Structure formats: structure tokens, C-alpha cells
Amino acid sequence: MSVSVEQFGQGPDLVLLHGWGMNGAVWHGIVPELAKHYRLHLVDLPGFGNSPLPTGSDYTLPWLAEQVAAVLPARCHLLGWSLGGLVASQLALTQPERVQSLLTVSSSPCFMAREEWPGIAPKVLAGFNQMLAGDFKQTIERFLAIQAMGSEHARDDIRQLRHWLAERPAPQLAALEAGLGLLADIDLRDDLVALSLPWLRIYGRLDSLVPKAAIPLLDERYPHSQSRVLDKASHAPFISHPAEFIEMVRQFIG
Numbered sequence: 110m111s112v113s114v115e116q117f118g119q120g121p122d123l124v125l126l127h128g129w130g131m132n133g134a135v136w137h138g139i140v141p142e143l144a145k146h147y148r149l150h151l152v153d154l155p156g157f158g159n160s161p162l163p164t165g166s167d168y169t170l171p172w173l174a175e176q177v178a179a180v181l182p183a184r185c186h187l188l189g190w191s192l193g194g195l196v197a198s199q200l201a202l203t204q205p206e207r208v209q210s211l212l213t214v215s216s217s218p219c220f221m222a223r224e225e226w227p228g229i230a231p232k233v234l235a236g237f238n239q240m241l242a243g244d245f246k247q248t249i250e251r252f253l254a255i256q257a258m259g260s261e262h263a264r265d266d267i268r269q270l271r272h273w274l275a276e277r278p279a280p281q282l283a284a285l286e287a288g289l290g291l292l293a294d295i296d297l298r299d300d301l302v303a304l305s306l307p308w309l310r311i312y313g314r315l316d317s318l319v320p321k322a323a324i325p326l327l328d329e330r331y332p333h334s335q336s337r338v339l340d341k342a343s344h345a346p347f348i349s350h351p352a353e354f355i356e357m358v359r360q361f362i363g
Contacts, residue, residue, distance in 0.1 A: 112180045113159035115151040118144025121209075121362065122182040125151050128191030128215075129288045130249045130280055132158025134273040135190075139351050146359060150185070152177055154196065156284020158277035168287030170295055174199040181207060186362050188212040191318070191344065192288055195220075198297055201304055210307040210362060214354075215344045217319045217327075218297035227322040234293050241289070245282055249274070256344040259315030266348050301331060308334035309361040311354070313342030335361070 115133055117140050125136050133151035143149055155176050156162035166172065173196050181187075181200075187208050189197030194216020201211045222228035240248040250271075257266035308331065314321050321338070328336055337357050339346045347354040 111160070112155060112176050113153040114180050117149045117151070118147055120147045122185035123147040123149055123358075123362070124177075124181055124185045124187050125149065126177065126187070126189040126193030126196050127152070127154065127157070128193050129292065130157075130252055130285060131270070131274060132277045132280070134158065134276040135270060135345075136347070137273055137276075138269060139347050139355055142351070142355050143358070147186075147362070148182075150180075150182065152180065153277065154193070154284075156281040156287070158280075162281045162284050166283075168284065168290075170195060170199050170291055171203070173291075174203060178204055178207070183207065184209055186210045186212065188214065188358070189216060190214040190347070191216055192292060195291060195295055195297065198301060198304075201306060201308075202297070202300055205304070205306055208306055210309070211304070212309045212311065212358065212361065214311045215313055215316055215319050215346065216310075217323055218301050219295070220292045220318070221294075221296075223296075226326075227320040229292065229318055231293070234289060237289055238286070241282065241285055245285055246279070248285070249280075255317060257349075258317050258343055260313075260343040260345075260349045261341050262349060263343070266343070266345055269348050270345065298330065304331070305333060307361070309357070310334055310336040311346060311357055312336065312338045313344060313346045313349070314338050314340045315343045318344050 133153045153160040187197045194213035201208045253267045257263040342349050
């Protein structure tokens with residue numbers, strides 16, 4: 110299979126991985142500025158945007174990471190948003206020699222709430238699974254609303270996400286279902302303790318999918334990483350606060 114990658118700009122290689130239900134076009138708002146400093150690679154994960162999902166694919170996190178690795182530059186800075194942050198983290202763990210630095214945005218090594226761990230309530234993910242069986246377009250609309258919830262310009266954020274989403278083919282149902290399964294099941298909390306490469310974690314304080322209560326727990330668990338929090342952002346800080354987001358990325362990568 111071929112994973113679709115859109116490229117812009119010149120400079121150090123920076124690969125961007127989108128979140129669940131989305132595609133690489135979600136980055137288009139920050140591309141013009143970032144492309145002045147980096148060679149950008151906007152990946153469509155398998156089953157999303159222009160990347161087909163081969164029949165019978167075993168849609169696991171290691172498999173996803175392998176598909177992305179096949180189209181990565183030899184060495185790159187790797188930025189993953191939400192579910193894309195899990196894929197980026199998996200790549201950093203399995204192919205650290207290819208990752209110059211890791212940037213995770215509104216992402217968690219363990220998205221699902223567990224005992225003494227803040228995250229998405231199991232009933233919320235179960236609700237998405239049920240909705241998918243009925244009307245997946247409606248499910249994505251609901252997900253867009255949750256992503257922007259709390260942002261000071263939520264309506265604009267949703268409009269932008271919807272606009273960029275529509276630029277590419279609709280996601281495949283099998284990829285949506287498998288992606289929800291990854292959000293529910295994956296727990297990389299212990300694995301990432303061993304990660305030694307430079308790592309920046311960016312959060313929105315108003316994010317309801319990665320609750321702010323998780324941030325100090327992650328700070329404590331990964332003292333070798335850096336975390337930055339946008340106080341008025343929700344789940345998509347690169348859309349609601351593009352200038353501040355770009356500044357954080359540039360300060361970190363240099």
C-alpha cells in the first residue's frame with residue numbers, strides 16, 4: 110500500500126501526523142508559516158484522506174507505525190496530534206535512530222480513563238462506537254464538537270476542521286472503528302519511561318479528551334521531556350492558537 114504524503118517548504122524535516130477521523134489537511138492553517146523554516150511532510154494515516162486501507166489489514170499501533178515509517182525521511186522531527194501522537198510515540202520507541210525529536214500535541218500515552226488515571230470516560234468511547242454503526246458522518250461531527258469544546262472560538266475551530274476534512278475523501282469505516290479501539294486499549298505509559306530523545310508535550314488546558322489533571326502525572330513520569338500548556342486552548346491548539354503553537358514548535362526544534 111502507499112501512504113499519502115503532502116510536502117511543503119525547505120529545511121529540517123518535520124513530519125506531521127493527524128488525529129482520529131481527520132487527515133493531513135488539518136495542518137493547512139499553519140503550513141505557510143512552518144514551511145518557511147522546515148520541510149513539512151503531511152501524512153494521511155491509512156484509511157484516512159488519500160491513504161487507502163488495504164483489505165484485511167491488522168490495524169494495530171505497531172502496524173500503523175510501520176506504514177508511516179515506510180514514507181518517513183531517514184531522520185526527522187516527528188509531531189503527532191491526538192491519535193497521531195500515539196503513532197509518533199510508537200515510532201520513537203521502535204525506530205529512535207530515525208527520530209531527531211518527538212512532539213506530541215493534545216495526546217496521551219493512555220487515552221482511556223483507568224483507575225487513578227484521568228482520561229476519556231469508557232462510556233464516551235462506547236457511545237462513539239455505537240454511533241459509528243449508525244451514521245459515521247454524524248459521529249465525526251460530534252467528535253469535532255468535543256474537540257473544540259471549551260475553546261474561546263469553538264465555532265470557528267469546528268468550521269476550520271470541517272473545511273479541511275472535506276478537502277479529502279471521507280475516512281473508511283474500518284479505520285474509524287480500529288482507531289477508536291486503539292484509543293480505548295493502548296497504554297504506553299511504562300514504555301515511554303525509557304525514551305531518551307528530546308520530547309515536547311503540548312496541551313490545551315480546556316481539553317476534555319486529554320484532561321489537564323493528566324499533565325502533572327505525565328510531567329512526573331517523564332522528567333526528561335518538556336511540557337507546555339495553552340491556557341485557553343482545547344483539543345486543537347494549532348487551530349485555535351496558531352501563532353503560539355508555531356512559536357512553541359520553533360523554540361523546541363530550533
